Structure formats: structure tokens, C-alpha cells
Amino acid sequence: MEKPYVNITTEKGIATIEFFHPAHNSLPGDLLAKLANTITEAGNNDEVKVIILKSGGDRTFCAGASFNELININDPETGKVFFSGFANVINAMRKCPKFIIGRIQGKTVGGGVGVASATDFCMATKFAAIKLSELNVGIGPFVVGPAVERKLGLSAMSQIAIDANSFYEAEWARQKGLYNQVFDTLEALDEAVQNFAENLCNYNHEAMKEMKKVFWSGTEDWDELLAERAVISGRLVLSDFTKEMLKRFE
Structure with a gap:
């Protein structure tokens, strides 16, 4: 079985960050921390003009939190630390001075929807359906909620x-604003992502940096907000209801 990883490759100004976990690209704490750090480092690298964020494999983009x-x-403290992992990734993406292109090849669940929502331009295949499943196990999409709401709006996010x-379905996510473009095949998606990234490299990098600041204005309190949300999730995950539900996944 292939081991989990976060890799980054940089070529002609395009940094491609790829994460992988054999359990449907679910994200345990160590992978979340590495992903956040890698995004921050790419943002601070003057050689990088634009970032592509993707996951390994050709099916699930991200299954969300690691059930294990x-x-x-x-x-509660362990719970807060765990849920802060997704908060740190979203905040790293928010603060990154480079545009982040999301490449979503398949289904994405829970925290994965939050990661997709925190990209600046998101492209997907028609197989990239989304689900916020947290309520099923007695918690809620508290940490990722602000990012999802920012893209979908409160009505669609709450739905x-x-x-x-x-x-x-991916088309629903496109109509609501999460996905900017949806493609019939993985090959078409990859070609479009690469062409789009190459085109962005030709633009004024200072202009893109300033544009990103404008697009994310109003989110300056997210360091505190997402930390508060992590506390809520960390408390709820200890509830009898959630403990019973999680036993089904053991």
C-alpha cells in the first residue's frame, strides 16, 4: 500500500502541491500540518507565481478527516488540536499571496469541501460530487463552514x-460557485488546469497578489474564528452520540 505524502514540484513558476492518503485521501493531523506548511512555503517562494493544489489517485479528491x-x-484539547489542522490549512491558503488553483478529480467530503472552497479558482470533473457529512457523526462543519459559506453562500452551505x-453533483457545485469549470474527463481537467496556470504566470504578479487580498477581505478574523470553531468540534466529538457513531467505523 502506498504511503501517505505531501509533495511539491515547481516548474516554470508553477508549484504543484499534491497530497495523498490510501484511505480515500483522508487527512490525519500530520498530513494536515505538512500541507499547511507546504502551502505557506510555496507562497513565500519568489520563484512560484501560481499554485496548483491536487490530490493523488484518480477517484476521491479528499474524504475529509481521518476517522482513525x-x-x-x-x-477536548486533543480534539481542538485535531480540528485546528483543517483550520491551519484553510488559513494558509487564505494568507498565501499566490492564486491557488484547485484540481478536484472526484468526490470530496467534509473537510475536503473546505479545502476546495479555500482555493481561488476551482476546476473539477463531473464526478466531483460534494457532501458535508459531519452531522452524521454528531458534529458539524464548524471549521470549514466559513470557507464553504464564502463560496456557496449561507443558503447552499446550510442546505x-x-x-x-x-x-x-458537481454541476450543482458549479452553479453555486464552488467550481468554476467542470469537465467530462480527468484528461480534460488536467489539460485545462495546466493551461490556466501557465496563462496566469504571464500576468503581473503584484496585481494578482493585490487582487487576492481584495478577494479575501473580510476574513481577517479567521485565525480566531476557526480556532473557536475547532473548540466546538473538539467538544462535540467527545459526546456519547458521536462516540457511538464512530464505533461503526472501527
């Missing part, structure tokens, strides 16, 4: 958060 780690949370059992 969720099951083993036994105190998928409450309807926690349903996948919403």
Missing part, C-alpha cells in the same frame, strides 16, 4: 450541512 484519529480523541447524507 477521530475515534482516538479522548479529551448541504443539514442534508448530511446526500452527495450534491
Whole structure:
């Protein structure tokens, strides 16, 4: 079985960051920390003009939180630290001075929807349905909620958060503003992502940096906000309801 990883390759101004986990690209704490650090480092690298964020494999983009780690949370502080992992990735993407292009090849769930929502321009295949499943296990999309709401709007975000059992098709996500473009095949997606990234490299980098600041204005309190949300999730994951639900995944 292939080992989990976060890799970065840089070529002609394009940094491609890829994460992978054999459990449907779910993200345990160590992978989340490495992903956040890698995004920050790419943002600070003068050779990088634009970033592509993708996951390994050709099916699931990201299954969200690692259930193995969720099951083993036994105190509020551990819970807060775990859920802060997604907060740190979203905040790293928010603060990164380079545009981040999301390449979403397949289904994405929970925290994965938050990661996709934190990209600046998101491209997907028609297989990239989304689901906010947190309510199913007795918690909620508290940490990723602000990023998802920023892209989908409160109405659509609350719809998928409450309807926690349903996948919403990629075309629905495109109509609501999460995906900017949807493609029929993985090959078409990869070609479009690469061409788009190459084109961005030709633009004024200072202009793109200033544009990103404008696009993310109003989110300056997210360091504190997402930390507060992580506390809520860390508390709820200890509830009897959630503990019982998580046993089904053991």
C-alpha cells in the first residue's frame, strides 16, 4: 500500500502541491500540518507565481478527516488540536499571496469541501460530487463552514450541512460557485488546469497578489474564528452520540 505524502514540484513558476492518503485521501493531523506548511512555503517562494493544489489517485479528491484519529480523541484539547489542522490549512491558503488553483478529480467530503472552497479558482470533473457529512457523526462543519459559506453562500452551505447524507453533483457545485469549470474527463481537467496556470504566470504578479487580498477581505478574523470553531468540534466529538457513531467505523 502506498504511503501517505505531501509533495511539491515547481516548474516554470508553477508549484504543484499534491497530497495523498490510501484511505480515500483522508487527512490525519500530520498530513494536515505538512500541507499547511507546504502551502505557506510555496507562497513565500519568489520563484512560484501560481499554485496548483491536487490530490493523488484518480477517484476521491479528499474524504475529509481521518476517522482513525477521530475515534482516538479522548479529551477536548486533543480534539481542538485535531480540528485546528483543517483550520491551519484553510488559513494558509487564505494568507498565501499566490492564486491557488484547485484540481478536484472526484468526490470530496467534509473537510475536503473546505479545502476546495479555500482555493481561488476551482476546476473539477463531473464526478466531483460534494457532501458535508459531519452531522452524521454528531458534529458539524464548524471549521470549514466559513470557507464553504464564502463560496456557496449561507443558503447552499446550510442546505448541504443539514442534508448530511446526500452527495450534491458537481454541476450543482458549479452553479453555486464552488467550481468554476467542470469537465467530462480527468484528461480534460488536467489539460485545462495546466493551461490556466501557465496563462496566469504571464500576468503581473503584484496585481494578482493585490487582487487576492481584495478577494479575501473580510476574513481577517479567521485565525480566531476557526480556532473557536475547532473548540466546538473538539467538544462535540467527545459526546456519547458521536462516540457511538464512530464505533461503526472501527
